Amino acid sequence: MAALRDNPLSKDLPLVVCVSHRDARAERPMSIYADYFSAQLGLAAEDMPPIVTMDARLKGDVCTALIVMTALLEMRERFPKAAARANDGRLCRS
Numbered sequence: 001m002a003a004l005r006d007n008p009l010s011k012d013l014p015l016v017v018c019v020s021h022r023d024a025r026a027e028r029p030m031s032i033y034a035d036y037f038s039a040q041l042g043l044a045a046e047d048m049p050p051i052v053t054m055d056a057r058l059k060g061d062v063c064t065a066l067i068v069m070t071a072l073l074e075m076r077e078r079f080p081k082a083a084a085r086a087n088d089g090r091l092c093r094s
Contacts (some may be wrong), residue, residue: 014072015049018065020056 019033033051037043050068054061 014069014076016065016069016072017049017051018054018056019051020054 017033017037019030030051030053034045034048037048037051038045050072052065052068054065056062
């Protein structure tokens, strides 16, 4: 978390959080990851990066994560002024 918080590049680039091995603890809700990011990085709900489940062994799951990242990058490039305003120094807000 410190690397994300302290790296100046992380403030300008979108981030997607991929949660793997969720099948081992299926009873855990995805909200615990959002809560963790919120607590560790002080992010409000609207500033949270997308959090997706994935099994890195499955091509479809990897493709989904790449599609989400591509969409974030595309929005950042298409609307740079809005992205700059939204970023406002916060972590990875695209």
